[in-house]
Amino acid sequence: MKLLKIVEGNFEELNKLNTNFKKETQRIRATIDTVHDKHFYLHKFPDLLFETLQLFPNIRHHHCHQGEQGYSGRDFDISHLGAPIQIVGDVIDTVHLVEHIAIEIQCQVGELDECSGLTCNYWEPENRFDVFIECRNPAIASFSCNFAVLLAKEILKGNGHDWCVDDILDIAKIIEKTNEFSLHTLARILNWSKKKTLKNMQLLEQLSYPLPWLRSAA
Ligand SMILES: [Zn+2]
Ligand SMILES: [Zn+2]
CATH class of the missing domain: 1.10.10 (Arc Repressor Mutant, subunit A)
Known part of the structure; x- marks a missing residue:
């Protein structure tokens, strides 16, 4: 997974995609590429989710509206995992989990009660994603995204890290x-x-x- 860039803005179109976004808030958009094939992410997702929930138990209490736009083309059923976030059985699940990690970090560090996010997959290239996060301070939101991506990368790699x-x-x-x-x-x-x-x-x-x-x- 690779974080390409982070842009600040309001991204008005989000108001339609996720009605939980408060209209006038600031948001950031983080563009992320996945770098392995689909099998890699599907295979690793259960462990990634498990480790993430151990580190951030509060993600269990996140409300997730990701599924509201509807998904089709599910070809790998992992609905039995009973995750607190919407799972569609594709690479987007991994990036979407990164979105929730970033939101959780931002809420903890910035003492925000709630903030919304959304993860969108590009049509082309299909390994590219935009993660939108509502924020009060875009700098803290950017930090939260960088931290979430680093953490997910390290967990996916699986050989531990020398920081806590x-x-x-x-x-x-x-x-x-x-x-x-x-x-x-x-x-x-x-x-x-x-x-x-x-x-x-x-x-x-x-x-x-x-x-x-x-x-x-x-
Ligand atoms: Zn809700
Ligand atoms: Zn979600």
Whole structure:
């Protein structure tokens, strides 16, 4: 899976596609390509879903309106999984799960009660998808998408990673809440070593979290 680009906007057409989008809100559109064949994603989806729900149990409580437009051409029945999100048995399920991970991250970090999303598949090229996410702060929404894509990629690869999801969430939440960017202060608040704090700040930077030295460099 590859995140090609993220664009901010209102994308008015979304109001028709998902009536849960609040009309005047900001949204981002993340364009994502899948890079493996269909079999790869169908085969890996149950594990990806399972691991995702372990990391983000609250995704069970998401309302999903993805199915409202209707789907046809289902050729692989995984409806027995009983997932909290709509499953159609195609590659879009994986990208759609990324959408819900991104929404969950955004809600946790930005302390949003609810936000809507939508995942659309291109007609051509058929491995391209647009993920739309409603947001209050497009920078936090972009960070959430980058983080969700990285996480899904690492789970799909299956050889583990040397960072911890909860640590990244914790430091992102603290920065968002306190607007504090000093390494020393963050280390103290989180009760982490400076090394651990620095490592997680570097991860935030890689994931396009809005840190001030990036803002001023722009
Ligand atoms: Zn609903
Ligand atoms: Zn959904």
